[in-house]
Amino acid sequence: MTIAVEPGKFKETTPGEYAWRFVFGGLVTVGAALVARLWGPAAGGLFLAFPAIFSASATLTEKHVRERREAKGKPGEECGIATTGAEAAGTAAGSIGLLIFALTCWQLMPRYSSALVLPIAGFAWLLTAAGTWFLFSFLQSFLQRFFHRRRHRRGRAARKCS
Numbered sequence: 001m002t003i004a005v006e007p008g009k010f011k012e013t014t015p016g017e018y019a020w021r022f023v024f025g026g027l028v029t030v031g032a033a034l035v036a037r038l039w040g041p042a043a044g045g046l047f048l049a050f051p052a053i054f055s056a057s058a059t060l061t062e063k064h065v066r067e068r069r070e071a072k073g074k075p076g077e078e079c080g081i082a083t084t085g086a087e088a089a090g091t092a093a094g095s096i097g098l099l100i101f102a103l104t105c106w107q108l109m110p111r112y113s114s115a116l117v118l119p120i121a122g123f124a125w126l127l128t129a130a131g132t133w134f135l136f137s138f139l140q141s142f143l144q145r146f147f148h149r150r151r152h153r154r155g156r157a158a159r160k161c162s
Contacts (some may be wrong), residue, residue, distance in 0.1 A: 017060050024055060045102070054091045058084045089136045097129030 028047075036044020062080040069076030104121040 012064055013060065021057060021060075023079075038109055054088070058087055089134060093129045093132035093136060096132045097125040097127075100128040101125040104112075 032044050032047035035047045060082045064080075065083045066080035069079055085089035101121045101124060104124045105117055108117040108120065
């Protein structure tokens with residue numbers, strides 16, 4: 001999966017879908033606040049780190065990819081699921097980076113100024129998220145080659161989503 005910015009994709013999402021993402025993200029944030037009130041800020045912070053927008057956007061991503069492929073007369077369900085899986089991997093990589101950001105802040109804030117700690121934690125997030133993404137990409141590539149060889153030996157062709 002190639003990482004790319006495609007501004008034209010913004011037109012595919014309706015205002016109602018943006019509203020749904022906004023409402024869902026707000027509900028997750030309210031839920032985190034309730035957890036923090038009941039069990040303290042440490043527990044609330046864990047829930048606030050939940051990638052709130054992912055749950056709403058994953059279903060919309062799958063729908064858009066499926067509809068786009070079906071409009072071309074191609075089966076779209078499998079590709080929609082594959083695209084959503086790639087989005088989930090990116091969300092997981094970002095979340096692991098967010099964990100490293102939080103741990104860095106937690107360890108350094110008591111001793112150093114926030115002006116120094118936040119850029120260090122941000123850089124730690126960037127390195128961790130990018131490193132995790134590249135690790136996921138490498139593992140995916142390796143597993144695809146492994147299973148493609150096994151399928152090829154049995155005479156089955158691999159399907160591509162394009």
